[in-house]
Amino acid sequence: MKIAQKTIAITGAGNGIGRALALALLQKGARVAAIDISEQGLQQTEKEAGALSAQLSCHAMDITNKQQIPGLIEAILHRHGCIxxxxxxxxxxxxxxxxxxxxENDINRVMNINFFAVVYLIKGFLPHLLQRPEAHIVNISSMGGFLPVPGQSxxxxSKAAVKLLTEGLRSELLNTGVxxxxxxxGAVDTEITKNSGVQPPKMSEKEFKKxxxxxxxxxxxxxxxxxEKNAFRVLVGSDAKFMDFLYRLWPKMAANYIQRSMQSLLNR
Ligand SMILES: NC(=O)c1ccc[n+]([C@@H]2O[C@H](COP(=O)([O-])OP(=O)(O)OC[C@H]3O[C@@H](n4cnc5c(N)ncnc54)[C@H](O)[C@@H]3O)[C@@H](O)[C@H]2O)c1
Incomplete structure (x- = not known):
């Protein structure tokens, strides 16, 4: 889908990849609805957007709160006219x-944010996307969604569930404009560990730089x-590309390789 002049909603737009996506979309001429649980994060995104913030709306919300999804959609439509x-x-x-x-709390939290919120956001937004001449849903999974990482099972x-959800959704929508x-x-330089409220792994700086x-x-x-190319799947980074190749050819060898090289991630 061509991005210019479109209205795009992004969750997690108050930090990291989401903020970078919001700013890049604005630069490409899109209108952006930035959604995040962190009000401070959204304020920073708005600040970094500078003059382009005229095309930006910020929506502070916990995406696991599915009762708030209809209100979120209403607010975006009110501000931008369409999605x-x-x-x-x-x-x-x-x-x-x-x-x-x-x-148990950590298990439920990860599944609620990474998987169930995605399901309910799609269910809320889809009727509106189907009304548009062309529309797009992008779901961010992870290299960890096809490769087992010790201490992040x-x-x-949750990310493997996002992968199959997305692929199934694509098949269901093939005959529509969505x-x-x-x-x-793969590894992207963000503060996801801190933002997730998780203790960093006990590894040395040298190990980390690997x-x-x-x-x-x-x-x-x-x-x-x-x-913009309507890609079926996007691998981000040479690590994701390499591990995708290795895992598809030799899944056990790839799993053993990651187990050996990343077991120092475990906080024992
Ligand atoms: N950073 C990496 O190396 C990496 C690798 C693979 C996949 N990913 C995926 O990329 C996506 C973005 O990650 P990032 O690295 O930019 O992380 P980040 O922590 O920088 O950004 C994530 C954002 O999501 C927001 N968020 C968390 N819980 C929320 C909730 N309940 N409601 C609303 N907003 C919430 C946070 O406030 C934060 O602003 C994530 O889905 C992550 O799993 C990241």
Whole structure:
């Protein structure tokens, strides 16, 4: 879908990749509805948008609160007149512990934000997107959605669920004007650990630097390029591309490789 002149709603637009997406969309001539639980984050996004903030609306909301979705949509329609796109980007990681140690609250929180909120946002927005001549839904999964990362198994499961949800949705909407794209970022340089309220993994600075991170701006530009090309799937970063290749050819070898190289992520 061409982005200029379109109205696009993005969740998690108060930080990281979501903010970079919001700013890049504004620069491409879109109107943007930025949604985030963090009011402070949204204020910063608005500040960074500068003069382009005239095309931006900010909506502070916890996306797991599904009763608020109709009001959110009403507010976006009131401000922008229509909705042509939804980017489900908001997400959190889990504490870096094994499934055995992970607490029920953390399991539910990750699934509610990363998966169920995405389902209910799609159900809320879809009737409006179907009324448009062309529209697009982009769901941000993760490299961890196809590759098992020790200490992030529930996060990975939530992102694997997003992958199949997105692919199924795409098939269901093929004969409509709504295109659907799933995105698999590798490591991106954001503050997701801090924003998720999670203790950073106990690894040395040197070890940490082994995970070459892409900037959020570069990730956003790759994602929007995929959106404009109506891509089926978008792999963000050389790590995601390499692991996708390895995992599809030799899944057990890929899983063992990640287990060996990333087990220091576990906070024991
Ligand atoms: N950073 C990475 O390395 C990486 C890798 C793969 C996938 N991803 C995915 O990319 C997406 C963006 O991650 P990021 O790295 O930019 O993280 P981030 O922490 O910088 O941004 C996520 C945003 O989501 C918001 N959010 C969290 N819970 C929310 C809720 N309940 N309601 C509304 N907003 C909420 C946060 O306030 C935050 O602004 C996530 O879905 C993440 O899983 C990130």
């Amino acid at each position: 042509d796109g939804l980017i489900n980007n908001a997400g959190v990681i889990q504490p870096f512990v094994t499934i055995k140690e992970l607490e 529930i996060y990975g499961a 295109r659907v794209t799933v995105v698999f970022p 995970y070459k991170s892409l900037s959020a701006d570069t990730a956003a530009s790759i994602i929007l390029c995929g959106m």
